[in-house]
Amino acid sequence: MDKTEGTQNFDPLRTWREWYQKSEKQWSDALSCILGNDQFAQTTGKYVQEAMHLHRMFTESMAQYLAALNLPSRTDITALSDRVGELEDTVAGLQVEVRHVRRSLAEHDGAAQADGVPVRPKRTKQPHTCETN
Numbered sequence: 001m002d003k004t005e006g007t008q009n010f011d012p013l014r015t016w017r018e019w020y021q022k023s024e025k026q027w028s029d030a031l032s033c034i035l036g037n038d039q040f041a042q043t044t045g046k047y048v049q050e051a052m053h054l055h056r057m058f059t060e061s062m063a064q065y066l067a068a069l070n071l072p073s074r075t076d077i078t079a080l081s082d083r084v085g086e087l088e089d090t091v092a093g094l095q096v097e098v099r100h101v102r103r104s105l106a107e108h109d110g111a112a113q114a115d116g117v118p119v120r121p122k123r124t125k126q127p128h129t130c131e132t133n
Contacts, residue, residue, distance in 0.1 A: 034040055063073040072080070 059074075063075065066073045
């Protein structure tokens with residue numbers, strides 16, 4: 001057999017695919033066995049509960065520490081961010097309303113000028129009256 005004939009039949013991707021499939025099956029079987037164990041599930045559940053309790057205690061103590069230093073906590077920053085977002089939404093809504101009012105005023109002024117009526121602002125200043133006793 002010639003060296004070139006042996007290398008022509010070699011497919012590295014096929015070899016890698018076979019290795020991957022075998023490895024995946026072995027890992028899947030091993031993890032299924034471990035995760036299917038009740039003792040493992042109970043131990044993991046207890047660990048998660050303890051981790052959550054520790055996280056809650058750390059968060060509360062950090063919030064108290066930051067409050068003592070007169071610094072905002074993550075909760076304060078998040079609440080402030082939400083309030084700023086609401087203000088931005090309100091301002092955007094007001095901008096849209098102002099555009100609509102300007103457009104309708106421009107249409108009204110255009111219609112009044114087309115009729116030949118000069119557009120003048122309303123008189124708001126009242127004449128000064130002197131009262132004599």
